[in-house]
Amino acid sequence: MTNGIFRKGRLVFLDGGMGTQLQERGLKPGETPELWNLSRPDDIRAVHSAYLAAGADIVYANTFGANAAKYHADAPLADVVSAGVALAREAVHAAGGKRFVALDVGPTGRLLKPAGDFEFDAAYDAFAEEVRLGAEAGADLVVIETMGDAYELKAAVLAAKENSSLPVLATVALGEDGKLLTGADVECVAAILEGLHVDALGLNCGFGPDKMLPFVKRLAAVTSLPIAVKPNAGLPKVEGGKTIFTVEPDEFAADVIELVKAGASIVGGCCGTTPAHIRKVVESLGEWGTGERGNSSFTHSRTVVCSGSRVVEISTDDTIIIGERINPTGKKKLKAALSEGDVAYVLREAVSQAEAGAHVLDVNVGVPGLDEPTLLDSTIQAVQSVTALPLQIDTSDPKALERALRHYNGKALVNSVNGKEESMSAVLPLVAKYGGAVVALTLDENGIPPTAEGRLAIAKRILARGAEYGLKPSDFVVDVLCLAVSADANSANVILEALRRVRDELGCCTCLGVSNISFGLPARPLLNASFYTMALGAGLSAGIVNPLAADMMTAYRAYRALIGKDRTCGEWIDSFKDWTADSRQPLAASRQSPVAGRQSETDSPDSLSAAIRHGLKADAAAAARQELARGVVPIDIIDAEIVPALEIVGRGFESGSVFLPQLLMAAEAAGAAFDVVRAALPQRDGASVRGPIVVATVKGDIHDIGKNICRALLENYGFKVIDLGRDVPPERIVETARREKARLIGLSALMTTTVCFMEETVKLVHENLPDCKVTVGGAVLTADYAAKIGADHYSKDAMGLVRYAETMFPAKMV
Amino acid sequence: MTIDEREICRYLRLQGRAPGEALEERIKAMREAALKAIRPARVWRRFDDPFVAGGADSETLRKHLAECHAAYLVCTTIGAEFDTLQRRTAATSPADAFVLQAIGAAAIEEWTDETEREIRRELKEGETLVSRYSPGYGDWPLEAQRRLFELLDAPRKVGVSLTDSLLMVPSKSVSAIIGVKTEVSQ
Numbered sequence A: 001m002t003n004g005i006f007r008k009g010r011l012v013f014l015d016g017g018m019g020t021q022l023q024e025r026g027l028k029p030g031e032t033p034e035l036w037n038l039s040r041p042d043d044i045r046a047v048h049s050a051y052l053a054a055g056a057d058i059v060y061a062n063t064f065g066a067n068a069a070k071y072h073a074d075a076p077l078a079d080v081v082s083a084g085v086a087l088a089r090e091a092v093h094a095a096g097g098k099r100f101v102a103l104d105v106g107p108t109g110r111l112l113k114p115a116g117d118f119e120f121d122a123a124y125d126a127f128a129e130e131v132r133l134g135a136e137a138g139a140d141l142v143v144i145e146t147m148g149d150a151y152e153l154k155a156a157v158l159a160a161k162e163n164s165s166l167p168v169l170a171t172v173a174l175g176e177d178g179k180l181l182t183g184a185d186v187e188c189v190a191a192i193l194e195g196l197h198v199d200a201l202g203l204n205c206g207f208g209p210d211k212m213l214p215f216v217k218r219l220a221a222v223t224s225l226p227i228a229v230k231p232n233a234g235l236p237k238v239e240g241g242k243t244i245f246t247v248e249p250d251e252f253a254a255d256v257i258e259l260v261k262a263g264a265s266i267v268g269g270c271c272g273t274t275p276a277h278i279r280k281v282v283e284s285l286g287e288w289g290t291g292e293r294g295n296s297s298f299t300h301s302r303t304v305v306c307s308g309s310r311v312v313e314i315s316t317d318d319t320i321i322i323g324e325r326i327n328p329t330g331k332k333k334l335k336a337a338l339s340e341g342d343v344a345y346v347l348r349e350a351v352s353q354a355e356a357g358a359h360v361l362d363v364n365v366g367v368p369g370l371d372e373p374t375l376l377d378s379t380i381q382a383v384q385s386v387t388a389l390p391l392q393i394d395t396s397d398p399k400a401l402e403r404a405l406r407h408y409n410g411k412a413l414v415n416s417v418n419g420k421e422e423s424m425s426a427v428l429p430l431v432a433k434y435g436g437a438v439v440a441l442t443l444d445e446n447g448i449p450p451t452a453e454g455r456l457a458i459a460k461r462i463l464a465r466g467a468e469y470g471l472k473p474s475d476f477v478v479d480v481l482c483l484a485v486s487a488d489a490n491s492a493n494v495i496l497e498a499l500r501r502v503r504d505e506l507g508c509c510t511c512l513g514v515s516n517i518s519f520g521l522p523a524r525p526l527l528n529a530s531f532y533t534m535a536l537g538a539g540l541s542a543g544i545v546n547p548l549a550a551d552m553m554t555a556y557r558a559y560r561a562l563i564g565k566d567r568t569c570g571e572w573i574d575s576f577k578d579w580t581a582d583s584r585q586p587l588a589a590s591r592q593s594p595v596a597g598r599q600s601e602t603d604s605p606d607s608l609s610a611a612i613r614h615g616l617k618a619d620a621a622a623a624a625r626q627e628l629a630r631g632v633v634p635i636d637i638i639d640a641e642i643v644p645a646l647e648i649v650g651r652g653f654e655s656g657s658v659f660l661p662q663l664l665m666a667a668e669a670a671g672a673a674f675d676v677v678r679a680a681l682p683q684r685d686g687a688s689v690r691g692p693i694v695v696a697t698v699k700g701d702i703h704d705i706g707k708n709i710c711r712a713l714l715e716n717y718g719f720k721v722i723d724l725g726r727d728v729p730p731e732r733i734v735e736t737a738r739r740e741k742a743r744l745i746g747l748s749a750l751m752t753t754t755v756c757f758m759e760e761t762v763k764l765v766h767e768n769l770p771d772c773k774v775t776v777g778g779a780v781l782t783a784d785y786a787a788k789i790g791a792d793h794y795s796k797d798a799m800g801l802v803r804y805a806e807t808m809f810p811a812k813m814v
Numbered sequence B: 001m002t003i004d005e006r007e008i009c010r011y012l013r014l015q016g017r018a019p020g021e022a023l024e025e026r027i028k029a030m031r032e033a034a035l036k037a038i039r040p041a042r043v044w045r046r047f048d049d050p051f052v053a054g055g056a057d058s059e060t061l062r063k064h065l066a067e068c069h070a071a072y073l074v075c076t077t078i079g080a081e082f083d084t085l086q087r088r089t090a091a092t093s094p095a096d097a098f099v100l101q102a103i104g105a106a107a108i109e110e111w112t113d114e115t116e117r118e119i120r121r122e123l124k125e126g127e128t129l130v131s132r133y134s135p136g137y138g139d140w141p142l143e144a145q146r147r148l149f150e151l152l153d154a155p156r157k158v159g160v161s162l163t164d165s166l167l168m169v170p171s172k173s174v175s176a177i178i179g180v181k182t183e184v185s186q
Helices: A019-024 A033-039 A041-054 A077-095 A120-136 A150-163 A186-195 A209-222 A249-261 A275-285 A332-340 A343-356 A372-386 A398-407 A421-434 A452-468 A491-506 A514-518 A524-537 A550-562 A567-576 A586-591 A599-603 A607-613 A617-630 A634-655 A660-680 A705-716 A730-739 A752-768 A783-788 A798-808 B005-011 B021-037 B059-064 B080-092 B094-121 B144-152 B154-158
Strands: A058-060 A100-105 A141-147 A168-172 A200-204 A227-230 A237-239 A242-244 A264-267 A303-306 A311-314 A320-326 A360-363 A391-394 A413-418 A437-441 A476-479 A509-513 A542-545 A690-697 A719-723 A744-748 A773-777 B041-047 B068-077 B127-133 B173-182
Touching: A019 A033, A019 A041, A033 A041, A033 A077, A041 A058, A041 A077, A041 A275, A058 A077, A058 A141, A077 A100, A077 A120, A100 A120, A120 A141, A120 A150, A141 A150, A150 A168, A150 A186, A168 A227, A186 A200, A186 A209, A186 A303, A186 A311, A200 A209, A200 A264, A209 A227, A209 A249, A249 A264, A249 A275, A303 A437, A320 A343, A332 A343, A343 A360, A343 A372, A343 A719, A343 B080, A360 A372, A372 A391, A372 A398, A372 B080, A391 A398, A398 A421, A413 A421, A413 A452, A421 A437, A421 A452, A437 A452, A452 A476, A452 A491, A491 A509, A491 A514, A491 A524, A509 A514, A514 A524, A514 A542, A524 A542, A524 A550, A542 A550, A550 A567, A607 A617, A607 A634, A607 A660, A617 A634, A617 A660, A634 A660, A634 A798, A660 A705, A660 A798, A660 B021, A660 B094, A690 A705, A690 A730, A690 A798, A705 A719, A705 A744, A705 A798, A705 B080, A705 B094, A730 A744, A730 A752, A744 A752, A744 A798, A752 A773, A773 A798, B005 B021, B005 B094, B021 B080, B021 B094, B041 B094, B041 B144, B041 B154, B059 B127, B068 B094, B068 B127, B068 B144, B068 B154, B080 B094, B094 B127, B094 B173, B144 B154, B144 B173
Parallel strands: A058 A100, A100 A141, A141 A168, A168 A200, A200 A227, A227 A264, A320 A360, A320 A542, A360 A391, A391 A413, A413 A437, A437 A476, A476 A509, A509 A542, A690 A719, A690 A744, A744 A773
Antiparallel strands: A237 A242, A303 A311, B041 B068, B068 B173, B127 B173
């Protein structure tokens, strides 16, 4: 498949800068370089020929920006691409020898969701079109370069692999801090690209070869693929309004030699490099092999997953935490949130687990009756918008899995495959295609074997089957399955034996849903923590646990401190420095709020009210707990303290003596107190809550701060809020309001350019849901304008919305 | 990079009042988090034609650049990671998120001012700058962003892109034209 382009035992030389060469020949700022393929073909051919004469084996066609998302010139894209490839081909013919033409695929210039508004699929389509055109025009390989976002990189590689059979070389542009614009480092890039099976990977642009050296060394340590480097002729400098590059060919070539010594075997130049630079590189390196690393014997045996910006290694000699909370099984509130489309609830679960110390988050949205492929896809994208943690995609539906894997930003952990033929033939090819590590459940058509021996045998079978798809043992994390010790007294023993043997005999990482052990028994957290410690001792690589359970986190931290993984016990000390013999839940307490620790106030009689008015979250919760402990009836705490305190702040805001940040802090403090008191109330159904109210930032708009403020205040005034997020299409708002029988919808828009979508949404709501009111707000809106676009009400601020909601739902709180 | 607390309070719309202890603590915590996420970047370029990014038919821009013989186009940003931090914070605390956006607003303003000072250093003898002017101001249409971004190659140079509705992402970014005129000695 690689056409022998990246053949072993020999360096491959790439060309140098194209854009800067064209600027020398008169290309103006803002001019579309690809148009020169049609208007000035001789110049393009001449640049290629000069690089070939200098000794380049591969020339990049002048197609860097020739994707439909970026290219907006008049000439048809197809003509530009085919002419670009043809010109490179002509130059290669003229030069003779075994040289190659690369289709050059650069970024779309758009920022993908969630950082921007561009859809992954739209980026994919743009790249796919360019690749098809390039392949038809006869390119020998596809080069993806200068990528600054791991997610866009993934779209480009998938497009290249699915729309041609050409070899793929992918290189990224690092910032000086060694990261892509959206935060990925070289380890992250390598994990993603290896998972997607490119033929070679590396770095281009950004800076000169000297600054590239440490990053090439790091790449060489984590990839077995050939490494390409295409540095600039130094950092760009501006002189007299012109960008110039100052590293001369001799110095450039000397630095490139160091890159080759560090492991690079495919070398060229980017911005500011000229045929003279390439000639010097070829002269200096022409007789070399592929450096000390070669393309040879590196065995890649780490188990690595990542998001678009963070790598997590799962290993047999350390342990990580997989947060289990985003799984609706047995969780009423999450089930309701998923059914209603309440994204905000799920996001809170994600962030709180991340803050509590989870390394990977499990995401399972399996609720009977819901469209799992759609919901899993959107939930994963939403969760990835608020956390850099890699995710464990947890589903038994192969359709849902494929869609989620495709749109996942990074290299995911897949949960799971098992020993059943049906499961293996559905899941393993997907993992092989998209990259990832996969949890192997040790069960098959005959159920779960009662012995460690039996579970090991299934693990072996799954691994062997994986090998048929090119998966290595390091691509698997074996789950030896946790069964309740109340049902089988030998359960824990079998699990512990199986954990040890998987590690020792298969060399594989392990994971386990630890808390199943205590099913059916009282005091489950205590048993769970003890068993977790035992499992860790038996070599558990990844515990699927609740990171908000203090006992579990204590077990985890204690284990790592005791086996010497927590060097100098720093993490342990950080977590427990404020611990005293009577702090029963040290983790939960120390984590509540950055402004905790004003104990004196909680002693005064009006402490709860004061804590709320001062916006002290932890104090408010503590005060509420104290009142409950003193025997105050929950409903009285709410009516006599929380509600009046919030009212005081709310009126202060309306009269101008309290400002928005204080109002929000008070609302949060009230919310914290509410949570404490609600937990003490007898369970009620949702009927007594006011609402629901659907809120959203309208389509096209990504500014959601105002909408979030409204949601928070409404919630703390006792309303049930369904938050659909930002950039929400009108149809989805209507559909949700209809399903949830919402009588009020709050819409926010910040930009004049997006108010049109607000108008469209209002119209659609009124056409479809005549009983539903719409209130609107946002920086550019006025009461007049709100009336003009047909809204029922204008909220001048969040309190205004609360007051309006109160008129619509005049019920009592809680 | 420094972020002035008074500026943050201005963006918090405290109308000159002191933030108070609890809010101050939050500002401190959020500023610390912000500084870790901020990755400032900038690009500018000088053009001899002040209307290189269009706007010759915009009355307000024409007036603004009336005495100018050249112009700088500039784009600054504090980066995409700040937006990620903003989203993460919004998921759990709207109060923190509100404080954070004020910090981001103060930061991009400071960074753009800093950039303008840097541009001043490369002016020719006797030249001075007029104030920054951005697409969407006055009757200069927001659509001018497209041309401005092409001329600066902003997506590639600083990682700032335009959305379909012509918003900039990362959200804490500034694009502007800064006219160059001859200094009149008093």
